[in-house]
Amino acid sequence: xxxxxxxxxxxxxxxxxxxxxxxxxxxxxxxxxxxxxxxxxxxxxxxxxxxxxxxxxxxxxxxxxxxxxxxxxxxxxxxxxxxxxxxxxxxxxxxxxxxxxxxxxxxxxxxxxxxxxxxxxxxxxxxxxxxxxxxxxxxxxxxxxxxxxxxxxxxxxxxxxxxxxxxxxxxxxxxxxxxxxxxxxxxxxxxxxxxxxxxxxxxxxxxxxxxxxxxxxxxxxxxxxxxxxxxxxxxxxxxxxxxxxxxxxxxxxxxxxxxxxxxxxxxxxxxxxxxxxxxxxxxxxxxxxxxxxxxxxxxxxxxxxxxxxxxxxxxxxxxxxxxxxxxxxxxxxxxxxxxxxxxxxxxxxxxxxxxxxxxxxxxxxxxxxxxxxxxxxxxxxxxxxxxxxxxxxxxxxxxxxxxxxxxxxxxxxxxxxxxxxxxxxxxxxxx
Amino acid sequence: xxxxxxxxxxxxxxxxxxxxxxxxxxxxxxxxxxxxxxxxxxxxxxxxxxxxxxxxxxxxxxxxxxxxxxxxxxxxxxxxxxxxxxxxxxxxxxxxxxxxxxxxxxxxxxxxxxxxxxxxxxxxxxxxxxxxxxxxxxxxxxxxxxxxxxxxxxxxxxxxxxxxxxxxxxxxxxxxxxxxxxxxxxxxxxxxxxxxxxxxxxxxxxxxxxxxxxxxxxxxxxxxxxxxxxxxxxxxxxxxxxxxxxxxxxxxxxxxxxxxxxxxxxxxxxxxxxxxxxxxxxxxxxxxxxxxxxxxxxxxxxx
Numbered sequence: 001x002x003x004x005x006x007x008x009x010x011x012x013x014x015x016x017x018x019x020x021x022x023x024x025x026x027x028x029x030x031x032x033x034x035x036x037x038x039x040x041x042x043x044x045x046x047x048x049x050x051x052x053x054x055x056x057x058x059x060x061x062x063x064x065x066x067x068x069x070x071x072x073x074x075x076x077x078x079x080x081x082x083x084x085x086x087x088x089x090x091x092x093x094x095x096x097x098x099x100x101x102x103x104x105x106x107x108x109x110x111x112x113x114x115x116x117x118x119x120x121x122x123x124x125x126x127x128x129x130x131x132x133x134x135x136x137x138x139x140x141x142x143x144x145x146x147x148x149x150x151x152x153x154x155x156x157x158x159x160x161x162x163x164x165x166x167x168x169x170x171x172x173x174x175x176x177x178x179x180x181x182x183x184x185x186x187x188x189x190x191x192x193x194x195x196x197x198x199x200x201x202x203x204x205x206x207x208x209x210x211x212x213x214x215x216x217x218x219x220x221x222x223x224x225x226x227x228x229x230x231x232x233x234x235x236x237x238x239x240x241x242x243x244x245x246x247x248x249x250x251x252x253x254x255x256x257x258x259x260x261x262x263x264x265x266x267x268x269x270x271x272x273x274x275x276x277x278x279x280x281x282x283x284x285x286x287x288x289x290x291x292x293x294x295x296x297x298x299x300x301x302x303x304x305x306x307x308x309x310x311x312x313x314x315x316x317x318x319x320x321x322x323x324x325x326x327x328x329x330x331x332x333x334x335x336x337x338x339x340x341x342x343x344x345x346x347x348x349x350x351x352x353x354x355x356x357x358x359x360x361x362x363x364x365x366x367x368x369x370x371x372x373x374x375x376x377x378x379x380x381x382x383x384x385x386x387x388x389x390x391x392x393x394x395x396x397x398x399x400x401x402x403x404x405x406x407x408x409x410x411x412x413x414x415x416x417x418x419x420x421x422x423x424x425x426x427x428x429x430x431x
Numbered sequence: 432x433x434x435x436x437x438x439x440x441x442x443x444x445x446x447x448x449x450x451x452x453x454x455x456x457x458x459x460x461x462x463x464x465x466x467x468x469x470x471x472x473x474x475x476x477x478x479x480x481x482x483x484x485x486x487x488x489x490x491x492x493x494x495x496x497x498x499x500x501x502x503x504x505x506x507x508x509x510x511x512x513x514x515x516x517x518x519x520x521x522x523x524x525x526x527x528x529x530x531x532x533x534x535x536x537x538x539x540x541x542x543x544x545x546x547x548x549x550x551x552x553x554x555x556x557x558x559x560x561x562x563x564x565x566x567x568x569x570x571x572x573x574x575x576x577x578x579x580x581x582x583x584x585x586x587x588x589x590x591x592x593x594x595x596x597x598x599x600x601x602x603x604x605x606x607x608x609x610x611x612x613x614x615x616x617x618x619x620x621x622x623x624x625x626x627x628x629x630x631x632x633x634x635x636x637x638x639x640x641x642x643x644x645x646x647x648x649x650x651x652x653x654x655x656x657x658x659x660x661x662x663x664x665x666x667x668x669x670x671x672x673x674x675x676x677x678x679x680x681x682x683x684x685x686x687x688x689x690x691x692x693x694x695x696x697x698x699x700x701x702x703x704x705x706x707x708x709x710x711x712x713x714x715x716x717x718x719x720x721x722x723x724x725x726x727x728x729x730x731x732x733x734x
Contacts, residue, residue: 195629198594200541271540271542315519316517318540
């Protein structure tokens with residue numbers, strides 16, 4: 001089985017390649033990159049005028065299966081990912097039951113193998129039931145296919161527990177991903193603590209609730225030597241602390257979501273739950289600090305925190321609605337707009353944020369090596385257009401949920417074709 | 432789409448003035464009851480109260496009846512909400528019965544705003560969580576104007592748990608639109624500094640004596656024990672530092688008035704001497720509640 005992608009602008013941040021060329025995928029692996037590669041019986045895709053990049057990776061996704069299949073399944077979430085140009089996603093453990101055991105890890109791996117058009121890697125829970133008390137069966141989950149640990153959505157409040165979890169993660173050479181939120185400071189909050197929260201009579205989630213936990217964790221990351229990753233970073237102080245930790249040579253990384261760099265508190269429609277997520281949309285200076293963090297490298301990658309919720313759950317009083325918005329299908333459009341079209345970063349840099357950088361954080365090796373167009377790497381390719389205008393219509397979403405603030409928004413540039421192991425798994429209508 | 436009344440923040444000063452003018456027409460004379468005006472005959476008002484309320488609900492009911500409209504009141508304990516129905520479904524069911532307007536109180540901030548986006552029937556907000564209570568601010572403004580003759584240029588001190596008070600928010604927005612000098616005062620945990628930025632003309636004061644100095648109006652808020660999830664102040668200490676007593680009123684302007692939205696906790700936020708004094712406008716506020724709500728309902732029903 002051979003696939004030849006011809007004449008696209010091939011950008012691979014890892015190898016530094018940026019020129020019009022062909023990409024050959026053979027037996028599910030990248031076989032070569034260069035100009036005028038021989039067709040030699042391969043299926044041919046004409047990518048003239050398009051960008052050809054390593055397959056995009058999203059290390060922060062919620063798939064809701066097992067337990068909340070009415071909101072999303074492994075299959076539907078993976079299809080939405082493919083439609084967003086992603087070839088690899090990592091799913092958070094806050095399912096029901098929580099992914100804190102080999103049973104659930106294996107179920108996700110097996111279900112994904114049978115039904116998902118792209119690669120799905122489970123992230124195991126840090127603690128049993130994500131209750132923050134006893135460590136989960138971390139080593140067993142890793143043996144069953146988990147690539148990282150996190151209690152995303154349920155921050156580990158007990159510093160001693162997180163210390164032991166970091167020691168365990170270090171021994172297993174996996175990253176520990178923390179949802180940084182001091183629950184005492186954020187208690188009952190529904191949006192960013194600001195003049196707007198006071199005006200709307202909603203309880204606030206102060207930036208300090210994130211800062212306090214990032215500070216604690218960085219100190220513990222130094223103590224334990226763990227690979228520590230801050231999920232959905234959203235505050236100015238947190239970005240500064242991650243930058244400081246990097247300067248000191250700690251294994252500290254962070255991700256930002258597209259919505260946290262595109263929207264601030266002022267962009268919220270009052271009491272519209274499509275603007276309700278954790279961390280909340282922050283102030284302008286926090287948003288700018290996140291963008292600056294991406295430019296400077298304090299923030300390593302972009303991740304969507306795709307968090308589908310069924311319509312009924314989001315059609316309630318604001319304070320009753322669950323946190324989270326979908327994001328897989330809009331990620332590229334938003335990040336092109338905020339980062340590239342605005343002139344903040346180059347196109348190759350943006351691609352790095354979705355490919356080589358997340359791959360480095362997770363540390364895929366050998367047969368699983370991905371995130372670059374290097375011979376032997378998995379044959380995943382994302383083809384996209386950097387400029388064409390399109391309108392996001394949530395009714396046509398592959399996701400089972402429609403909780404997004406970006407419905408009806410016009411983007412300039414978006415995914416055209418998603419290729420996994422040398423197979424086209426998604427293509428934009430008309431291509 | 433017919434407009435309801437969701438909050439004071441989005442009203443123009445001129446709209447507020449119209450409502451207050453109209454309310455004056457409805458005020459009863461001497462010891463009489465409210466006149467029956469029957470401008471809204473044939474209209475149907477549903478009072479939907481998801482939170483307990485005696486005075487606001489009865490005030491709305493009397494107001495609607497004086498306008499000649501029919502009313503029906505539903506309280507959450509007797510409704511399908513307790514059977515697990517969602518708020519949207521409850522409202523859609525009511526709307527299908529074609530009321531002219533829905534008066535709604537709900538414990539969640541923004542609940543009426545959320546519903547207004549999905550329903551065609553106008554909604555009058557009778558208090559949403561810790562957000563707004565627009566008719567309370569209107570009746571307070573009517574009461575101040577009755578006594579002081581104006582709002583512009585007055586100094587109004589609002590005392591208590593401002594952070595969790597919908598009465599305070601609506602009053603702040605209304606008074607700010609009239610250029611009132613607003614002083615907010617209470618324990619620091621209940622008066623966040625950012626409050627000063629939600630409207631113009633606001634200063635924050637943590638010392639009650641300084642707050643009431645030279646005030647024309649002192650508005651007390653109820654200590655909301657049911658909302659005291661913030662670590663703030665021991666109840667005993669509260670009265671000592673923020674309970675309004677005659678020595679505080681003496682620091683205000685000689686003809687200053689004292690207001691309270693009720694129900695009041697005597698000996699917690701206000702002393703009986705002050706509550707029962709000549710300067711206390713508490714019952715005038717209740718009376719104005721009916722005339723102001725007549726003006727609001729008429730405006731909503733006759734558009």
